[in-house]
Amino acid sequence: MNEHFHFACHKVDGQARLSTFETPHGAIQMPAFAPVGTLANVKTLEPRDLTELGAQLILANTYHLYMRPGHELIERMGGLHAFMAWDGPILTDSGGYQVFSLADQRKLTDDGVTFRSHIDGSIHHFTPESVMAIEQALGPDIAMVLDECPDPLDRGYNMAALARTHRWAERCKAAHDRPDQALFGIVQGGIFPDLRQKSARFLGELDFDGYAVGGLAVGETKEQMYATLDETCPALPADKPRYLMGVGAPEDIVESVHRGIDMFDCVLPTRIARNGSLFTPEGRINLRNARFAEDPRPVQEDCTCYTCRTFSRAYLRHLYKAKEITALRLGTIHNLHFMMTLMADIREAIAAGRFDAFREAFLARFQISNQAVRHEQRARRKAAMSDKMTG
Amino acid sequence: MNEHFHFACHKVDGQARLSTFETPHGAIQMPAFAPVGTLANVKTLEPRDLTELGAQLILANTYHLYMRPGHELIERMGGLHAFMAWDGPILTDSGGYQVFSLADQRKLTDDGVTFRSHIDGSIHHFTPESVMAIEQALGPDIAMVLDECPDPLDRGYNMAALARTHRWAERCKAAHDRPDQALFGIVQGGIFPDLRQKSARFLGELDFDGYAVGGLAVGETKEQMYATLDETCPALPADKPRYLMGVGAPEDIVESVHRGIDMFDCVLPTRIARNGSLFTPEGRINLRNARFAEDPRPVQEDCTCYTCRTFSRAYLRHLYKAKEITALRLGTIHNLHFMMTLMADIREAIAAGRFDAFREAFLARFQISNQAVRHEQRARRKAAMSDKMTG
Numbered sequence: 097m098n099e100h101f102h103f104a105c106h107k108v109d110g111q112a113r114l115s116t117f118e119t120p121h122g123a124i125q126m127p128a129f130a131p132v133g134t135l136a137n138v139k140t141l142e143p144r145d146l147t148e149l150g151a152q153l154i155l156a157n158t159y160h161l162y163m164r165p166g167h168e169l170i171e172r173m174g175g176l177h178a179f180m181a182w183d184g185p186i187l188t189d190s191g192g193y194q195v196f197s198l199a200d201q202r203k204l205t206d207d208g209v210t211f212r213s214h215i216d217g218s219i220h221h222f223t224p225e226s227v228m229a230i231e232q233a234l235g236p237d238i239a240m241v242l243d244e245c246p247d248p249l250d251r252g253y254n255m256a257a258l259a260r261t262h263r264w265a266e267r268c269k270a271a272h273d274r275p276d277q278a279l280f281g282i283v284q285g286g287i288f289p290d291l292r293q294k295s296a297r298f299l300g301e302l303d304f305d306g307y308a309v310g311g312l313a314v315g316e317t318k319e320q321m322y323a324t325l326d327e328t329c330p331a332l333p334a335d336k337p338r339y340l341m342g343v344g345a346p347e348d349i350v351e352s353v354h355r356g357i358d359m360f361d362c363v364l365p366t367r368i369a370r371n372g373s374l375f376t377p378e379g380r381i382n383l384r385n386a387r388f389a390e391d392p393r394p395v396q397e398d399c400t401c402y403t404c405r406t407f408s409r410a411y412l413r414h415l416y417k418a419k420e421i422t423a424l425r426l427g428t429i430h431n432l433h434f435m436m437t438l439m440a441d442i443r444e445a446i447a448a449g450r451f452d453a454f455r456e457a458f459l460a461r462f463q464i465s466n467q468a469v470r471h472e473q474r475a476r477r478k479a480a481m482s483d484k485m486t487g
Numbered sequence: 488m489n490e491h492f493h494f495a496c497h498k499v500d501g502q503a504r505l506s507t508f509e510t511p512h513g514a515i516q517m518p519a520f521a522p523v524g525t526l527a528n529v530k531t532l533e534p535r536d537l538t539e540l541g542a543q544l545i546l547a548n549t550y551h552l553y554m555r556p557g558h559e560l561i562e563r564m565g566g567l568h569a570f571m572a573w574d575g576p577i578l579t580d581s582g583g584y585q586v587f588s589l590a591d592q593r594k595l596t597d598d599g600v601t602f603r604s605h606i607d608g609s610i611h612h613f614t615p616e617s618v619m620a621i622e623q624a625l626g627p628d629i630a631m632v633l634d635e636c637p638d639p640l641d642r643g644y645n646m647a648a649l650a651r652t653h654r655w656a657e658r659c660k661a662a663h664d665r666p667d668q669a670l671f672g673i674v675q676g677g678i679f680p681d682l683r684q685k686s687a688r689f690l691g692e693l694d695f696d697g698y699a700v701g702g703l704a705v706g707e708t709k710e711q712m713y714a715t716l717d718e719t720c721p722a723l724p725a726d727k728p729r730y731l732m733g734v735g736a737p738e739d740i741v742e743s744v745h746r747g748i749d750m751f752d753c754v755l756p757t758r759i760a761r762n763g764s765l766f767t768p769e770g771r772i773n774l775r776n777a778r779f780a781e782d783p784r785p786v787q788e789d790c791t792c793y794t795c796r797t798f799s800r801a802y803l804r805h806l807y808k809a810k811e812i813t814a815l816r817l818g819t820i821h822n823l824h825f826m827m828t829l830m831a832d833i834r835e836a837i838a839a840g841r842f843d844a845f846r847e848a849f850l851a852r853f854q855i856s857n858q859a860v861r862h863e864q865r866a867r868r869k870a871a872m873s874d875k876m877t878g
Contacts, residue, residue, distance in 0.1 A: 142793070164805070165808070169801070179799075179802055408564065410556075411564070411570055414556040415528055420528050422532065
């Protein structure tokens with residue numbers, strides 16, 4: 097790490113960590129959740145909304161921005177911060193996940209990966225070096241290395257992929273030279289403890305500015321995911337932030353903080369909001385349900401978000417049923433406010449040394465609907481990729 | 488008019504009038520433009536946006552709200568103001584326009600009109616009395632009478648329809664008894680001066696709280712519309728507001744204020760914004776155009792709206808091209824800000840006794856693109872109705 101970045105762990109409660117990661121565009125209080133702005137925009141929102149919501153970090157997608165409007169255009173327009181008018185911290189993924197899930201006809205070699213655009217069928221080639229050039233042009237505060245994303249349940253594939261992912265990580269580290277941009281490595285290895293530990297140790301020696309756990313929430317059960325974190329986190333350097341990619345269900349966040357994770361990103365809160373599914377402390381409710389037709393209450397009684405301060409469930413249901421765009425926005429505001437409040441509550445609980453009690457109380461109250469879980473698992477297994485890609 | 492409403496004309500400059508219309512939810516400074524919130528929501532916006540934009544009056548559509556969520560539900564939820572959380576003035580149309588343009592298989596008798604819902608094919612019957620009951624249940628500050636909307640170029644149809652429209656106006660007046668709600672009559676008669684004058688005189692004698700000019704901007708040329716206003720406005724009572732329904736092109740507003748109109752509503756500024764077409768003092772520009780791909784300027788250099796204060800044309804073009812919902816909202820904010828600024832400028836010019844000079848300067852600068860006009864005319868002639876219906 098250089099003078100632009102600083103990680104400080106203030107308190108450890110069990111495995112849960114209260115920390116701060118300072119970046120050129122501000123400090124991130126951790127554990128933190130990053131809303132996803134796939135195309136340099138958190139869908140339906142504006143920067144002033146993100147500020148009002150207390151968002152500390154936004155994720156943008158390298159693959160999508162490379163496709164359109166192009167990283168070179170964004171660089172000419174002053175980089176991502178200027179382009180999207182967001183002056184806070186930004187993280188970009190490497191595009192690897194999208195290439196392996198979304199693009200057609202990819203061809204993988206040790207050099208890199210050739211693939212067809214999901215937009216116009218044109219052919220592209222990503223290498224560790226080209227992805228570093230793209231991310232450096234985009235200019236986020238945190239860049240991610242290019243990795244290969246195998247099926248987490250396929251041991252053979254994970255063994256074969258891990259060596260290549262590690263070589264790519266070394267090449268990314270060598271190619272990256274922008275001092276005002278942190279570079280995070282990505283631990284792979286599926287659900288296999290020995291592979292995860294090997295990966296964590298290998299990458300740890302490369303001295304990245306932070307470490308992501310990749311390749312989870314894409315097919316395995318929640319129990320397998322939690323068990324993988326149990327094995328992986330202790331093998332990661334203690335003096336760097338730990339980032340669980342693509343995870344954002346409230347129960348998963350609480351369970352992952354409990355296992356030592358500091359950062360999260362996920363399209364889940366924003367995507368389900370656009371489907372009418374909103375978080376409450378008791379679990380998700382879907383406002384399209386007929387039982388809300390004349391419900392004068394806000395989505396969540398004690399919530400201080402604009403949506404809950406202003407509108408009834410009855411009105412929001414009307415907007416969702418009538419397919420009004422405003423509904424998608426008002427739902428997004430509530431769900432992100434819920435996430436930001438959850439993260440603040442988690443930080444407060446760790447600071448007070450009572451995270452275990454917080455976790456137990458949260459999980460006892462927050463009902464995970466079986467339908468929602470089944471839906472999630474189906475989506476993860478099959479088309480999670482194309483869902484995720486559209487943010 | 489009763490104690491809830493008061494119309495005061497402060498200044499007349501040529502035919503242009505500077506006035507105030509006081510309603511139970513606040514005073515409307517006129518000439519005024521009302522954004523359209525078809526389904527009790529101005530698409531992509533929230534009440535706080537409308538307040539920030541300086542909107543003084545919102546239109547909502549009786550036909551659409553009767554269909555969903557239903558006027559009785561809205562009444563049980565406390566009426567439109569409470570339901571949509573907008574505490575300023577609201578006007579509802581009568582639904583007549585939508586019945587005649589949008590619904591299928593309508594059957595017209597002197598009693599009323601029977602039609603099929605455009606949503607589920609169910610059969611409904613509107614009479615002057617039932618429409619008054621619906622509008623009184625919805626609870627806007629201003630309600631409109633039920634009228635018949637003929638092709639403005641068909642003299643025979645207009646002659647036949649006018650008698651029925653006038654009887655319906657009488658029946659609406661008789662059925663309306665909510666003192667905190669103004670009731671406006673609607674002048675019909677197509678582009679025919681004798682019919683318009685007859686209609687204006689007949690309705691004038693019924694002593695409505697205001698008068699709308701209906702049945703324009705649906706097939707005639709701009710010149711025919713302006714000529715019709717030349718004949719109609721002088722025949723209307725001078726001590727009541729005059730409302731030109733469904734007109735919102737900036738050049739039409741300036742020309743209509745010049746002829747004595749005080750109020751406007753139209754989906755145009757919000758609808759074209761969702762297509763990427765934004766107003767500038769020089770005319771419309773479409774942000775989807777490739778020439779804006781790297782344009783670092785705001786949409787309009789001197790504009791103070793959030794969109795122009797914050798984003799480049801390049802970024803907005805990217806959002807439009809990528810079909811991001813946020814683009815629709817940012818465009819809507821700009822176009823409504825343009826309209827609110829135009830109306831404020833018009834009021835200022837009338838107050839200073841220089842409206843004619845303002846009009847000439849505005850029209851000399853504001854280029855009406857032939858393509859836009861042709862498109863408008865096609866849309867007006869054929870499917871304007873279904874466009875309007877969706878707000």
